[in-house]
Amino acid sequence: MKKCELLVIIQQTQVKPVLRFIDKIEYMMINYPLKEGKIIQPFGRDASDDPIYKEFYKIFDYKHCGIDFDTEIGTNVYAAFSGIVVRAENHEGMGNVIGIRNGNLVGLYAHLSEIGVILGQLVSTGDLIGKSGATGKACPKPHLHFELRDLTKSSLKEMVFEPIFEKEIDRYKDTFTYTVNNKNTQKTLRSLSKLYFGTQNYWELIKIANGFDFDESIVLEEASEIIIPNYN
Numbered sequence: 001m002k003k004c005e006l007l008v009i010i011q012q013t014q015v016k017p018v019l020r021f022i023d024k025i026e027y028m029m030i031n032y033p034l035k036e037g038k039i040i041q042p043f044g045r046d047a048s049d050d051p052i053y054k055e056f057y058k059i060f061d062y063k064h065c066g067i068d069f070d071t072e073i074g075t076n077v078y079a080a081f082s083g084i085v086v087r088a089e090n091h092e093g094m095g096n097v098i099g100i101r102n103g104n105l106v107g108l109y110a111h112l113s114e115i116g117v118i119l120g121q122l123v124s125t126g127d128l129i130g131k132s133g134a135t136g137k138a139c140p141k142p143h144l145h146f147e148l149r150d151l152t153k154s155s156l157k158e159m160v161f162e163p164i165f166e167k168e169i170d171r172y173k174d175t176f177t178y179t180v181n182n183k184n185t186q187k188t189l190r191s192l193s194k195l196y197f198g199t200q201n202y203w204e205l206i207k208i209a210n211g212f213d214f215d216e217s218i219v220l221e222e223a224s225e226i227i228i229p230n231y232n
């Protein structure tokens with residue numbers, strides 16, 4: 001009897017990584033991150049003559065890289081789509097910012113007064129993740145800046161794109177390929193886990209997805225292509 005139970009446990013452990021790849025979402029839809037809130041700055045607005053935004057939008061050719069919603073400080077902010085928390089930090093321009101990844105897409109929620117999630121946390125669409133605010137230098141008055149990034153692109157300028165709410169996002173991919181760039185920091189399975197899953201704990205998932213047999217701390221070969229699986 002005891003032997004039998006042990007066998008079952010071993011089998012479950014062995015199939016676990018395989019099961020993780022079966023339940024893929026093939027489409028993505030994004031909700032509004034607020035219950036209500038007027039759009040005060042659309043995506044792509046020219047900010048070249050704005051004294052505050054100019055500095056921060058330079059890398060985006062001075063175009064607004066997200067959508068701004070008018071909010072009062074302390075307004076509930078909800079996850080526009082499900083995912084894993086990959087950023088929960090204070091950034092010079094964006095202030096308190098949360099980043100949530102699903103496949104190749106990252107949603108950023110900026111200038112928050114409160115961050116209600118932690119790195120590596122799994123969130124569902126509509127979960128309360130924080131409170132809006134006016135933190136960060138690129139924030140002349142309280143608002144929520146919501147930004148979408150496509151991680152299949154190589155530069156920040158190409159990554160940002162206009163969020164269209166409550167419609168299918170056709171550029172969504174459940175998995176994508178990262179091309180190793182060791183210029184600024186040396187990339188390992190651990191560091192890629194931190195980058196795309198918020199913590200270092202997911203390195204084995206990347207290792208399995210790529211069929212690697214080396215250690216999580218080995219520096220990855222420059223320009224090699226790494227499959228980044230989704231968190232589920």
Ligand SMILES: [Zn+2]
Nearest residue numbers: 066067068145
């Ligand atoms: Zn903005």
